[in-house]
Amino acid sequence: MAGKRTRKHSLVKRLDIHDVARHARVSIATVSRTINGVSTVDKELARRVWKAVRELNYFPNTHARALVSGRSRLLGLLVSEITNPFFPELVQGFEEVATQRGYEILIGSTNYDPERMKDCIRRMIERKVEGVAIMTFGIEGPLLEELAQRQIPMVFVDAAPQRALMSAIRVNYRQGIREGVQHLAVLGHRRIGFISGPLVQRSAEMRKAAFLESVREIGCDPPQEWVIEGDHTLEGGVAAMERMLQLPEIPTAVMCSNDMTAIGALRVLARSGIPVPEKMSVIGFDDIHLAEFVYPPLTTVRMARSSLAKAAVEALCCHVETPDQEPPRAVLAVSTSLTVRQSTSYAPSAGQEESATAINVGRSEKKQ
Amino acid sequence: MAGKRTRKHSLVKRLDIHDVARHARVSIATVSRTINGVSTVDKELARRVWKAVRELNYFPNTHARALVSGRSRLLGLLVSEITNPFFPELVQGFEEVATQRGYEILIGSTNYDPERMKDCIRRMIERKVEGVAIMTFGIEGPLLEELAQRQIPMVFVDAAPQRALMSAIRVNYRQGIREGVQHLAVLGHRRIGFISGPLVQRSAEMRKAAFLESVREIGCDPPQEWVIEGDHTLEGGVAAMERMLQLPEIPTAVMCSNDMTAIGALRVLARSGIPVPEKMSVIGFDDIHLAEFVYPPLTTVRMARSSLAKAAVEALCCHVETPDQEPPRAVLAVSTSLTVRQSTSYAPSAGQEESATAINVGRSEKKQ
DNA sequence: GGAGGCGTGGAAATCGTTTACACGCACCCC
DNA sequence: GGGGTGCGTGTAAACGATTTCCACGCCTCC
Structure with a gap:
């Protein structure tokens, strides 16, 4: 009449360690030991236990486990x-x-x-x-x-x-940022700006420090107004680049503390009719998925998340x-390292025509 | 010498329902009833319990709960x-x-x-x-x-x-896809292609059906070769668009089963020197985050995920x-609905010059 | 003053594990 | 042959809650 067992919460019996034990003709302790990989268990019994586990499709209840094992x-x-x-x-x-x-x-x-x-x-x-x-x-x-x-x-x-x-x-922020700066140096850039993240964040501060150090290493010392604080958002990048474009003199390359900032900067440059990378190079940081898809595809420092x-x-x-x-x-x-895409090229001061023809140096994608 | 209690797993006492009960001077049953919102509990006692819970910073153990309550x-x-x-x-x-x-x-x-x-x-x-x-x-x-x-x-x-x-x-795929097709119709497109997803997926099949229905509604019936099967990946979009461009006659607008496909298509068009949206309009589906950031920003059907x-x-x-x-x-x-960005514009057959001047109709961004 | 109702407290069962401990057994050595 | 030694197994007690059962105190009402 009644089912074999009465259960409180559901009509179907849920498998438990006792079922496995019964099926394998061992005690629950042996089942537990087997499942937890205790090495003293007899090979033959272990085999029987695993067979039972497989046949019954048993999964141990993690809540019970957690409760007792802590x-x-x-x-x-x-x-x-x-x-x-x-x-x-x-x-x-x-x-x-x-x-x-x-x-x-x-x-x-x-x-x-x-x-x-x-x-x-x-x-x-x-x-x-x-x-x-x-x-x-x-x-x-x-x-x-x-x-x-x-x-x-x-x-x-x-x-x-x-x-x-x-x-x-x-x-290791320095590693990739240094690569980025040296990449710019090789392309002839000497006037390099930076849009930082919110400096209350330790990581933003460290990126900025790495930038300043790297840029001094190549013998440049950007004026204070070329180092602008952003907030690691797209909007922050927009605001920062807008401010930068209003300066009497603007850099030929800008490095950004993260990719969203760089993308915001790119947007302002596009709106303002400043072609990237011909008139200005931009480098991001993080290498988020997006970076590859914006226009132009963003050269950025990859951090292996x-x-x-x-x-x-x-x-x-x-x-x-x-x-x-x-x-x-x-x-x-x-570690971090530079990923070169298409938002960086020769510094415009190096001669427009020359840079226009040599524009594909160091890149791969658009050629095909 | 020894601590007040001995614990198996850690030296610190972990709070217990008993501790709360003691602190609130009630029984554990009352604590349990209070926490589980049983309405018959006396207001005053409940207040004491909650106070104790707060003061002791008590969190019930979910594993124990799960175990007993199922x-x-x-x-x-x-x-x-x-x-x-x-x-x-x-x-x-x-x-x-x-x-x-x-x-x-x-x-x-x-x-x-x-x-x-x-x-x-x-x-x-x-x-x-x-x-x-x-x-x-x-x-x-x-x-x-x-x-x-x-x-x-x-x-x-x-x-x-x-x-x-x-x-x-x-x-409701139809809703947004229909909007997209009608948007194209208004812009003068009559030759509209489609890159589908993998048709073994039900959702891809439904999108394609919605497209075909909508496009017939505006009195068009695209030839079979304008409806190409992709696989909902960027690479699939690339392959599909490459195939499409090799046709003797190509459509003036292409709708895609998802955004990644559309982005792949955009990439091929850029490489092939076909300006979007001037020579070809592209519409995606999903409105993923990326869609806003590609070039040109993608007009797409938004699905509220x-x-x-x-x-x-x-x-x-x-x-x-x-x-x-x-x-x-x-x-x-x-529900789904169209988000108009910048990858769609007048059909080129409507007259190049006219479309070039009127190119900003229905958009907002690039104006500013 | 006794009956009835309501809500609390105490105790116990339950959930499905792990694990300390005891026990049985074989083995080996004196 | 008796008694360690050691190994492997099973029994039973946790783990921390929920939930049920029942007794009991208190209030109200007749």
Whole structure:
């Protein structure tokens, strides 16, 4: 009359470890040990267990696991906004490495809204994440405190608070930016400007410093008004370039702190009838997906976001898996390098005609 | 000598429902009832409980909750690849609505790899998701079976298998595509081509059908060779447009099944020295973020991916929360509409000079 | 003053694992 | 042959909530 068992929530029996044990004619402890790879289990029994798992299509319940083992195998990833073209590649890399290591990821999009940040952190704490990668700016102290109190490891980009369980991934900005500047130098540019990001952000500050250093290295020292602060948005790039064009004297090349800024700058130049790269060269930073598709395709410094993600996951796992030994506080993990496309060419002062004919040097795409 | 309590996994005491109960001077039953919003709880006690929760910074353990209640409050989202510009907006919308409803989301990127799909599904089953939105193509029957067996609701785009717990979100392709075709008609185009997606995909097939219907509505009937099958990738768009340009007679406008295809087409036209929109108009579909930034900015049919996401979450929640009543199998939830940018203008046959002067009709951007 | 109703508290069962501990067994050595 | 030794297995107790059951206190009303 009644079913074999009565269940509270559903009519179908959900498989559990007991079913597997019964099917393999062993105890649940043996099943658990087998699944968790304990090496002392007898080969024959292990074989029987795996066979049963396969036949029954058994998947262990992670909630029960997490509850008893205290390990959720969940990592949090906090980004500014997933629709910002900077992030998808980061998310992809993060997911890839995390799932490889048996972790699941919880994504939180802050949209720069403190309220949402708080909400994201709450969700992550509730789900008992074992670590959080903080890839957004302007997160507030109290929220970090919330995580720190619960001994949740955190990883940041560029700079982390000096505390236990917090580490930082360092990006070698100088490398790629220097390449970019030298690329311009080779093309004859001596008058090079810079549109920075918001200088309250450590990473923006570091990019600017790398630029200034590199440009001095080639013997240039741009006047202050050629170094304009933007905000890493397209609109910021527009505003900055508009200001630059109103200067009595303008540079022949402009480097930007990120690609969105550069794209904004390109837009102003197009509107103003200044052809790129003939009259002005532009270099971006990040190499977002978009960079390849704007007009002209943007020469930019590529930052491997997938390796950033990889480093972040590894730093977190390192904290989690060897909690006793203090891991390195900062990992210099991410390199940058120049990707030459079509927004850079010879400096116009080197002679219009010459640059017009030699315009395809160092490029590949448009030739075909 | 020893701490107040011994814990297995960490030295710090993790807050418990008992701690809250003690702090609020009530029983754990009352705490549970309060947190879960049982209405019979005395106001004053509830106040005390919430106060204790706040003061102690208590977050209920979701794993314990999930275990006993059988509800994980987790939804799965399966996408092709997060770096495909089509998806971030979808993910964002999904996250937004899901978290609003108290769900967390698990993202799986299949990268079109059957092995990875399998892995994603496994992860979702292990985590006991309460529903899965399947936003990728080419998922295989056995995998769906795996989910269906476990009574996990699923939602698809355009078309779902005819089974219980499965539903589909319908997109009104016709609406936007018709707008696009009529826009071209107004500009004097009579010779209109189409680059479709891979016709094995239901959604590609529907877009093509909508195009053919709309174009017949304006009294045109394009020859077969003007309707070319692409594959929804940039490379596919390139190949298709190359084929089209080799025809003895080419159309004056081409509509594409998605934006990536259109961008590929634009690239070929640029290379071939065919100015867009002067010699040929191009319309895309989707309105991905990129569309605004290519050259010329792409006129395209916008599909509100955030509302698609919203509909998907709602369909899943509907299954979950009212499992008894059969929900509507298909929800016509997503509308489409034309976004005019700069890749469309008058048909060249209407007179070169005239179109050159009138070229800014219906646009805004480049004027400023 | 007793009946009835309402809401709280205590205790216990439950969810599906992991894991400490005990136990059985074979082996080996004196 | 008896008694360690060691290995592998099974039993049972956690883990942290929800949920149910029942008793009990308190208030109200007759």
